[in-house]
Amino acid sequence: MNPPAMGDDPILPGGTMQLTDRLDERTCELLADGFDAARERPVTLRANTLKATSDQISTALDAAGIGYARVPWYEDAFVLDGAREREVWGLDIYRDGLVYLQSLSSMLPPLILDPLAGADILDMCSAPGGKTSQIAALTANGAHLTACEMSAPRAEKLAYNLDKLGAQNVNIMRTDARRLDEFFSFDQILLDAPCTGTGTYRTGDERAEKRMTPQLLDKVVKSQRALLDRALTVLKPGGTLVYSTCSVLPEENDEQVRAALKRHRDCKVVPILAGNVDDGQSDPEERVITIARADEGEFAWPIMNLPNSLEGTLTLAPTRLYEGFYVAAIQKQAPRTRR
Ligand SMILES: C[S@@+](CC[C@H](N)C(=O)[O-])C[C@H]1O[C@@H](n2cnc3c(N)ncnc32)[C@H](O)[C@@H]1O
Secondary structure, eight states: OOOTTTOOSSSSSSSEEEEHHSSHHHHHHHHHHHHGGGGOOOOEEEOOOOTOOHHHHHHHHTTTTOOOOEEEEEEEEESSSSSOOOHHHHHHHHHHSEEEETTTTHHHHHHOOOOOTEEEESSSSSSTTTHHHHHHHHHHTTTEEEEEEOOOOHHHHHHHHHHHHHOOEEEESSSSSSGTTTOOOOOEEEEOOOOOOOOOOTOHHHHHHHHHHHEEEEEEEHHHHHHHHHHHHEEEEEEEEEEESOOOOOTTTHHHHHHHHHHOOOEEEEBBBBBOOOOSSSOGGOOOOOEEEETEEEEEEEOOOOOOOOOTTTEEOOOOOOEEEEEEEEEEOOOOOOO
């Protein structure tokens, strides 16, 4: 594919959001390739370990004649071989909440959060509950979870999903998380923010092109800023916030985080990225870079990080397997102890 000319609108052809005005040529080229590849993106799902082991899910998929690949960085993740969502809806493992349809990229923020049993955890923007239920599964229902959702119908869907998946110890709050009482405090927070969704775009998706306007960008950027401020206020000293979006626009990602850190001088980025961003291999899905939160063990996965400006954050490029996604981990300093 030829690099797009600056000023053209080759990525969202009918849309008004000019990615080429915002991103450099190389990034636009990677995005254009990824948006094309996304048209072939396979269905992926997560074994819900609150109800079944991943081996039980393998057995059920085998019995249903559905081929799949396992994911090296997460034993609960499955990539289906040709099956569509409709086929999964007909399976008992789906109806009974033993699996959850979830994109691979969206499984990353809870893993990077590394939720701890016994911790007070806030999921600020939680419906329909994919990541809330993943946090519940990662802690075997052992965390004290608060799940906020502003939209009433989406909060209902959240409650339905959490019940279906067997998530317990979750206090659902139908509220605007920007106005969460400052009286609250949490050890760990996930802010999976409302965003433009540019990372999920597939070439030719005209509805998405119409939706992703500069007006939408303005609106979500304001909301993300207010949500980040509230999150960093209710985060306990020493606690960690994971901020994520399914967008690839710097305004929603690195620029948003950098500005928040200026307003909250007691907070800093915890690097989640170590390793090579672009080692020159032609197939980005064959590249294995190492991701690690500085305070966690390392694990490796085949993904591509787009050039980004804030060291230690992750801007996943869209590829056939992965939606474009952004993840940053931020820690609030613990008070100094006196000697
Ligand atoms: C990206 S989606 C979250 C997806 C969810 N984390 C998951 O994994 O299933 C963002 C959600 O935030 C909700 N939302 C937007 N603004 C909010 C706010 N100020 N307070 C609480 N929820 C909000 C939206 O209604 C939407 O359901």
